[in-house]
Amino acid sequence: MPHYYSGKQDSAFRPRTIASFFRGREFTFRSASGVFSKDRVDRGTSLLAEAMLVTKGDKALDIGCGIGILGIVASSLGASVTMTDVNERAIALSRKNVAINDAEHASVVMSDLYTSIADDDFDAILSNPPQSAGKDVCFAIIEGALPRLKKGGTLQLVARPNKGGKTLARRMEEVFGNVSVIAKKSGFAVYMSRKL
DSSP states (O other): OOOOTSSOOOOOOOEEEEEETTTEEEEEEEETTTTTTTTTOOOOHHHHHHHOOOTTTTTEETTTTTHHHHHHHHHHOOOOOEESSSSSSHHHHHHHHEEEEEOOEEEEOOOTTTTTOOOOEEEEEEEEOOGGOOHHHHHHHHHHGGGGGGEEEEEEEEEOOTTHHHHOOOOOOOHHHHEEEEEEEEEEEEEEEEOO
């Protein structure tokens, strides 16, 4: 049976609409079975959407974008965003959500992690990593971020400290030489590492 981090989904396509407020603005997202947190915006994504350090003119990458929430919120803050996922259904929904939310500075690219990403000058890489896919996938997100960030750029990742987040934070510290917690709420933390 495919997981939300699988390329193809075989469950029936039953779309639904999710409305959410982030950064003082209302967003509308289309979701469906076969994607992460299909019925609502999960608490980890909500925390990162509210806490992300992204400013106007930044170039950002939302890796493992799901239905596109983080990338679309980053775009609303004035960033130019590339959104990627390996899940074909998530990609289709992300493209629809970009249109619904008028995220004119966001583009959606099918990619297994960084395989289709040639750019190496991102200001921010954002991720709610698929922890159920295993530690190797999450570590690959962390390790692949460093060469794709410009100097001073950041990897911002949300996870549960008590469910593998501390392990991811340690790996961020090993790869980047630094890590900090920029937000905590509802059992989640947003970890940030900066390319020095």
